[in-house]
Amino acid sequence: MLAQGMLSAAVRRPAGRGFSIVFLLLLLILAALPGCMSTQVRQVEDDAGKPVVMSGTTVVxxxxxIELYAVGAGGMAEPRKAWTEAARKNFPDAARQRLEAVGFTLKPDFxxxxDAGPxxxxxxxxxxxxxxxxxxLNYGRPGALRNKHDKFDWTLGPGVATLREATGADYALFTYVRDSYTSGGRAAMRVIGFLLLGGDIGGGQQxxxxxxVDLRTGQVVWHNLLVDQAGDLRDEAGAQETAGDLLKGIKR
Incomplete structure (x- = not known):
């Protein structure tokens, strides 16, 4: 299934610029998910329902x-440049280690x-x-409309061939992370919320x-959603934990 209807809206917004349409749609989907830490791993399976063994060895x-934010006392998310820069270094390092540990050969990052425009x-x-x-995420939820074969069957289409030509890789790993952290003022407001309202008004969340994606066919062979109220990409140890959770289930 090719989500071309959503592409026209997405290309009007530069990647990595604040709370994009992707983030807003994620918030709607997350309303149906449990709190704390959870993942939703989906992958291509054979007729017997077993994960298909990947035929390639290289990945880019x-x-x-990635964007990191501080949640202020009023609930507004404020971007933090230093945090984001640290995360953009820590996470790729951790992701490469994770991929190599399960048997992939890494091509240079792409x-x-x-100056790339829409x-x-x-x-x-x-x-x-x-x-x-x-x-x-939308069609994979319990009770949601599935494709006619009721299988995990998604593709980016043959256009990925140009990415294969540019990188020489069999697979491409795409990642998207929005991470927010509770400020001191917000933490105080959460305590007040518990005392006066009897509930949590919310804080940071990852x-x-x-x-x-298989760059020979365009097929999405594995996919995951991570929701974590305690994840932290600002240091190497936190990035290692996040990479392990976000790349859960990837193996050769």
């Missing part, structure tokens, strides 16, 4: 779309050209993957999407 890590084919693939991820 596509530039992660970064979008800084018409750039690579950026369109980048954003199309986010749109497809949202569709996977939201992550990851998908592994």
């Amino acid at each position: 890590l596509i530039e992660p779309d 970064y979008l050209p800084k 018409e750039n084919h690579m950026r369109q693939l980048y954003l199309l993957n986010q749109a497809v991820s949202i569709s996977i 939201l992550g999407l990851a998908s592994l």
Whole structure:
């Protein structure tokens, strides 16, 4: 299934710029999910319902779309540049280690050209993957409309061939993370909320999407959603934990 209807909306927003349409759609989907830490791993299976063994050995890590925020006393999320820069270094390092540990050979990371606009084919693939991820979550929920075969069957289409030519990899790993942390003022407000309202008014939260795409066919062979109220990408140890959770189930 190809989520072309969502692509036209997505390409109007540069990747990695604040709370995008992807983030807003994630919030709607997350309303039906439990708190604390949870994952939703989906992958291609054979007729017997067993995961299909991956036929390739090389993978390229596509530039992660990562933004970190501080949640103020009033609940507004304020971007933190230093945190984001640290996360953009820590997470790829941890993800590479995770992929190598399960048997993949890493190709050099792929970064979008800084001047790549909405018409750039690579950026369109980048954003199309986010749109497809949202569709996977939307139609993969319990009780949601499934495809006619009731199987995990999603693709980015033949256009991924250009990414294979540029990287030489069999697979591409796309990742998207929005991480927020409770400020001192917000922490105080949460205590007041418990005392006066009898409930939690909410604080920081980590939201992550990851998908592994076969660059020979365009097929999404593995996908995961991570929701964690305690994840932290600001240091190496936290990035290792997040990478382990977000890339859960990837193996050769």
